[in-house]
Amino acid sequence: MIEVKNLTCEYFKEPLGLDTQNPRISWQIESDKQEVKQSAYQLQVSKKQSFENPIYDQRFESHESILNEIKDLKLDPFTRYYFRVKIWCQGEVPTDWSPASFWETGFMNEEWEGEWITAPEKMEKSEASPYLYHSFNSRKEISQARVYATSLGVYELSINGSRVGDQYFSPGWTSYHNRIQYQAYDVTEYLTADHNEIGVSLGNGWYKGPFGFEGKKEIYGDTKAALVELHITYGDGTKVKIVTNKDWQAVATPILMSEIYHGETYDARLEDQRNHNVETVEVVNYPKHHIIHQQNEPVRKIDELIPLEIFTTREGDTVLDMGQNMVGWIKFNVRAEKGHQIALKHAEILDEEGNIYFGNLRKAEQKITYTCKGGGQEVFEPHFTFQGFRYVKLINFPEDVDLSDFTGEVLHSDMERTGDFETSNPLVNQLHHNIVWGQKGNFLDVPTDCPQRDERLGWTGDAQMFFKTASYLRNVGPFFNKWLKDLIADQLSNGGVPYVIPDIISKTDGNLGGVTHSVAAWGDAAVIIPWTLYVSYGDKRILEEQYSSMKAWVEYMRSQGEDENLWDTGFQLGDWLGLDSEPDTYTGVTDKTLIATAFFAYSTQILIRTAKVLELNDDLEAYEHLYKKIKDSYQDCFLKDNGSLQVQTQTAHVLTLMFNLVDKRSKEKIAADLVTLIEQEGVHLTTGFVGTPYLNLVLSENGYHYIASRLFLQKDYPSWLYQVTKGATTVWEHWDSIKPDGSFWSDDMNSFNHYAYGSIGEWMYKVLAGIDTDQTQPGYKHIHLAPKPGAELTWLRSTYHSMYGEIGSSWTFEGEVFTYNVSIPANTTATVTLPGAASPVKNQKLFLEAIGEYQFSGENVIVHIGSGNYKFQYEYNVLEGSL
């Protein structure tokens, strides 16, 4: 039995308002058979659910089942397109048709009829959120209704008093002057055949609210505005549009203040004052040509957390413990008299004395203030703000307050969860959990450094370092497709890449080294992320779209040095937070020219690979030439005659190995030297943001997996598990955010939810679980399964939902019997490297004939298999395998 399932269009299941001209269709194949391969497919597209007279019906001799582009189909705006697929697998008989799916177009190239509207000046100038609305009678039965909406600021849409949709912080954060997203909603069920009211409440959000280090207001503009179109189709086929224009009205809401950093002030007494002070809106002259459809999954409520306890601190505060450092807000119930005011103040951590600690939030207030309307139980959750917290100080709550009055609502971009990982070591499992929560907390529409202090910015370096881990945990294809377009939008004309995307630092201050852009390992996000996204999801379009930006960044680097092959000028962040310099400093001591030139070489290497994929032969040749010259200069500058490095830091060794900057013999020497440097620290790391993501990868790759394992298992400072033993539930910004003596790193920069060091997740999935893709058949079309057991684990279970389906890689030791179970999705193949299997095979204790081809490779055996589930079992002497 072979079935075609899980159809998606541009990564999404049944998207509305998708304006892609040549959408790409993906599907998954399920089968109980082994070695299933698609040899051809037929794709039908129809405006009718019955597929009668399809407008597109083509068969392709193709083995590709993901991101297949529909070409040459002229798409109409505001139209639903159904599609379905059948496939052929090694034979003449096709499968049945898949269940039908659909996508719906939005504006395509149509003009917006609605106008941008805002509240009258006085209302707009006050801190309170305005509500802009319009009432109308429908008089006829409605068969279908859609709303298309966007705003300057953030908005919540409602119809007849009900909040529409389950999205938050729409229209999301983009480089607003270049791109503003709109959202599409199916609102058929919200309307009545009689009187209706449609409206939007507006918050300042990233557009107008205080944001960035300086808390500057109005970074993008001083006027919030809404643009809405409601398209109604009646039962009799006639259509009408209700659009924002001068006829809409405005009224202030009970949301007296709502800002991303600072929280919200809400006066429920004002809820019934709706009909006072109604005014007419003003039309705003703001362009519409750069409005685009929503590119990534919206932010939604993803989890609900029940608090662990309410307790009183030494200082006498009543504090709620959520048991998890989370991002979102508290939804609460309260029963009090009219006018009674309560407040919640959010923090990540308790100090040494057990008191709630707000110091590291800097200027972010993270405070919710609520005034009761009285008369029974009131339920509240905020609107245009989010908090990063585990603990909540409850201020002035009535005596009857109870744990069950609080729910932690966790919000983030609704990306599909793809990775699962569990082992025999609970501390390792907690580390994995912390990495997962680091991603949750920092993937709220853009990848941020941290979610709690007055920062929450799209730091390019952090995103680049964590990208591969992020892509194991969740499908981040659309999320980064969107963000990379903002990177293009904000990239400088000389190819420079801002520190943060969307770039607000240039619009506010330049307090880091007096510049706002273009440092090594941060700017390289422009090259590393598109490539890694392509490799992870087989998304070739991202390379086509980003290529000019990638090339511009490499050219920027080339133009920096005194000599064009070395980047030795300007400000650099260096190995950020590396531990090899003086305690409590921001940058490690690794030579900044070495770091900059190493990344220059690496990005050039990726550009070469990209040019190869895109068949840009002139560029390929030119950049191969450049790469050779950079490598030569690097070696001239940093390699001694004896093959060791001039710069004796762990990070220098890690980068040299990771980016292949020396020949094989020097590599062996440098790997051995790296181990010596690690041993000199009592088998501890000293790497910062730049070296850490690659540290264990290069050790395992260069014959020192056992050292990687020991580093990974360390529990004392500095190590990954140190923070776990200190009770962390997310990943800290510093190795010593809490120092061994219990004190904290300075308040000026101490986040307890920063994903950069969570980049160890890549090694956990790629090396311990052994799941990786083949770069020449990306998106896990060809899978490498090469687990390297280690870290004293007796078992490990891992799955990864690739675009083709679920990959499984799980192993156990029972005594010396090693059992390895794998599952390979249909329409993919795998090369499995069985660790330590050479002697069992040679001694006929493991029989592989049934599987097909295999080869020996040192201690290991390499097996080539197709889709299906397989089990390998043999005696594996771990000591002999030197793990």
Ligand code: BGC
């Ligand atoms: C951020 C970092 C970032 C760094 C670079 C910090 O404030 O939180 O994660 O990469 O600045 O300077």
